[in-house]
Amino acid sequence: MKNYIIVLLFLICWPVWGQEKGDAAGDTLRLMSYNIRNGRGMDDATDLRRVAEAIREARPDVVAVQEVDSATERSGRVDVSRWLGERVSLYHTYAPAIEFEGGKYGVAVLSREKPLRAYAKPLPGREEARVSLWVEFEGYIFCCTHLSLTEEDRARSLPLLREEAARAGKPVFIAGDWNDTPGSPFIRALGEDFRLLNDTTRGTYPASAPDRCIDYIAGYAGEGEPFTVLSSEVRDEPLASDHRPVVVDVRIGKKAR
Structure with a gap:
């Protein structure tokens, strides 16, 4: 956990110059989730520029990004979350899940607004360690996670x-690749305390011809729902990754309906 804290603090202290601070509280907020497979597309070519363009075109306020390398051999020692943040003019926050090829592999949050704080929490994962990244902003908290392939670990x-x-x-939104489909025991159980915000009838995987939804954005509804869903879409991006990006527009307010 000390390693997580050190990495998170280091990245937040290096914002991208020239960004404007977002004002999410009481206003419309565009949430996005994207499993980028570290930039490897459906054509097996690795090109982070395509990922950056997909994010830029969606114009999100905050993005949950999964399968992100930091200084690995396969990434050419590139800090991918930092590279993406600079490319799309968003702050970047990173949490490693595992050591990989001389670097790290994990999840990231890109945001228009500078985070107030961020921290990581480990999650169960028998095939590989998993992590949740919690990033706090003035009006809400955004969590990115990539859940285990194993049903018991997800539960x-x-x-x-x-x-x-x-x-x-304050309002909490959780987003990521959860490796499960609508109607599964895990997704049904999650619905007791969280409201799924994206249209789960729209497939997100595989990107070239999506036939199932395994990528989600949800809002915590334990104390009511302090947000209103305005729109939801699965972006038409069939090439840049093996997943398609998910985008939801919400308005944050006091127990809005």
């Missing part, structure tokens, strides 16, 4: 996510 992750969201004291 064990839910109480940890629920507990963290319940103590937040």
Whole structure:
């Protein structure tokens, strides 16, 4: 956990110059989730420029990014979250899940608004370690996570996510690749405390011909729903990654309906 804190603080202290601070509280907020497969597209070519363009075109306020390398051999020692942040003029915050090829592999949050603080929490993952990244802003908290391929690990992750969201004291949104489909036991259980915000009838994977939804954006509804969903879409990006980006527009307010 010390390593997570050190990495998070280091990245937040290096914002991208020239950014404007977002004003999410009481206003419209565009949330995005994107599993980028570290830039490897459906054509097996690795090109982070395509990922950056997909993010830029969506014009999000905050993005949950999964499968992100930092200084690995395969990434050419590039800090991918920092590179993307600079490319699309967003702040970048990174949390490693595992050591990989001389660097790290994990999740990131890109944001228009500078984070107030950020921290990482480990999650169950028997095939590989998993992590949730919690980033706090003035009007809300945004969590990015990439859940385990194993059903039991996903089930064990839910109480940890629920507990963290319940103590937040402000609206909480959780986004990521959850490796599960609508109607599964995990997604049904999650619906007891979280509201799924994206249209789960729209497939997100595989990107070339999506036939299932495994990427989600959800809002914590334990104390009511302090947000209103305005729109939801799966972006038409069939090449840049093996997942398509998910985008939701919400308005934050006091227990809005």
